[in-house]
Amino acid sequence: MNIVCRRSVFHLCRRPSLIADAGKERGIHSSCRRSMVMPAWVIDKYGSNDVLRFNENVLLPIIHYPNEVIIKVHAASVNPIDVNMRSGYGSKSLNMSRDPLHIKTSGSEFPLVLGRDVSGTVMECGLNVKYFKPGDQVWAAIPPWKQGTFAEFVVASVNEVSLKPKSLSYTEAASLPYVMLTAWAALVNSCGLSKEKCPGKRVLIIGASGGVGTAAIQLMKAWGAHVTAVCSGNAVTLMKDLGADDIIDYTVARLKDQLKTRDLFDVILDNIGGTSEELALQFLKPWSGATFVTLVTPFLYNNDQLGIADGMMRTGVTLASKVIKHYYKGIHYRWGFFAPSGPSLDEVGELVDAGKIRPVIEDVLPMSDVPKAFQKLEAGHARGKTVIQVVDPKK
Numbered sequence: 001m002n003i004v005c006r007r008s009v010f011h012l013c014r015r016p017s018l019i020a021d022a023g024k025e026r027g028i029h030s031s032c033r034r035s036m037v038m039p040a041w042v043i044d045k046y047g048s049n050d051v052l053r054f055n056e057n058v059l060l061p062i063i064h065y066p067n068e069v070i071i072k073v074h075a076a077s078v079n080p081i082d083v084n085m086r087s088g089y090g091s092k093s094l095n096m097s098r099d100p101l102h103i104k105t106s107g108s109e110f111p112l113v114l115g116r117d118v119s120g121t122v123m124e125c126g127l128n129v130k131y132f133k134p135g136d137q138v139w140a141a142i143p144p145w146k147q148g149t150f151a152e153f154v155v156a157s158v159n160e161v162s163l164k165p166k167s168l169s170y171t172e173a174a175s176l177p178y179v180m181l182t183a184w185a186a187l188v189n190s191c192g193l194s195k196e197k198c199p200g201k202r203v204l205i206i207g208a209s210g211g212v213g214t215a216a217i218q219l220m221k222a223w224g225a226h227v228t229a230v231c232s233g234n235a236v237t238l239m240k241d242l243g244a245d246d247i248i249d250y251t252v253a254r255l256k257d258q259l260k261t262r263d264l265f266d267v268i269l270d271n272i273g274g275t276s277e278e279l280a281l282q283f284l285k286p287w288s289g290a291t292f293v294t295l296v297t298p299f300l301y302n303n304d305q306l307g308i309a310d311g312m313m314r315t316g317v318t319l320a321s322k323v324i325k326h327y328y329k330g331i332h333y334r335w336g337f338f339a340p341s342g343p344s345l346d347e348v349g350e351l352v353d354a355g356k357i358r359p360v361i362e363d364v365l366p367m368s369d370v371p372k373a374f375q376k377l378e379a380g381h382a383r384g385k386t387v388i389q390v391v392d393p394k395k
């Protein structure tokens, strides 16, 4: 085993026992316990699925800032962003926010650990961490510029972390944070919806059967909105189970024709992009504060293709022209972006424990099957989430 001394972990940790604990777990002799590595799925270059590599000797992550915690990952889950990042999507923008120490040590962003969702146990806390303590069961979504969760340990800032809902297992909990926080960012931050404002609102969700869609339906129903879900035929039962009031099967007739038979909407969440955007924008109530939000934006793509300066310029022009064009038609036009947030997860956790939101899990795979999980997601037609059990709950 490649042993590397990680002394710096002791400077900012409240209780430098992680390395000893991890050493004990793996039966490593006490004199070696300060020098630890961990298993993780990494990529050393961008590309197709064969760039994913299981490495048992990835450096144990360390606490750099006093507001950080180290989490022992019990379960993670796969999101489209993982597949896209594996192929290099967003790398120009994300590299600007990555840990400069990692870039300096490795000479690049590699080895890169993918995976955004985590449920697990707090192992160590930075000196300023008050709300969490070692042993707490937590869940979080880690932002894409940080090392990810297909690993034994991950570092998160406290503002990204929340106590795991008591009613969920680690496996169930790992299915929710990233998609819930994306739905939250789009519907709450971009559209201004809240528990108080939802009753009476008509919300249309396009791409309702995937991770974000199933999260969005449940959040909107928990808050009393009227939800219309757009999905394909074999997802109709799932949509009903999640509480959708009206379901449109986009495969049986043109979506436009089916939408014409419905009342107009107050909010539209578009998880699909492309032609669905122009189409959907015709079905909002004009001059009533109605908002369209899409999750499929050219922001990172523009930066990848044109560089940061020109990419930002093009993005700004595109967004501004759409906002202005639709403003004059009485519609608010928005782009939605995932935003990490422990406090929002606290609120989601309360809804979960109250039985109003549940995990929608399509498949559970062991840590050894991360490449299979990527292939599955890449094939499309997701029905909720694919979870990775980093720790086998039976052991």
Ligand SMILES: NC(=O)C1=CN([C@@H]2O[C@H](COP(=O)(O)OP(=O)(O)OC[C@H]3O[C@@H](n4cnc5c(N)ncnc54)[C@H](OP(=O)(O)O)[C@@H]3O)[C@@H](O)[C@H]2O)C=CC1
Pocket (backbone or CB within 6 Å): 079, 080, 081, 179, 182, 206, 207, 208, 209, 210, 211, 212, 213, 230, 231, 232, 250, 271, 272, 294, 295, 296, 297, 336, 337, 338, 380, 381, 382, 383, 384
């Ligand atoms: N901006 C941001 O910060 C974020 C953006 N995203 C983006 O949002 C999108 C959705 O993410 P996520 O839910 O996790 O993805 P998933 O892959 O989990 O789900 C996509 C779903 O859309 C369905 N679908 C495909 N085509 C259509 C269509 N024309 N009409 C209705 N449904 C359709 C698919 O099923 P089927 O094909 O069988 O109908 C599938 O169930 C992705 O493009 C992702 O990249 C996600 C998170 C954050």
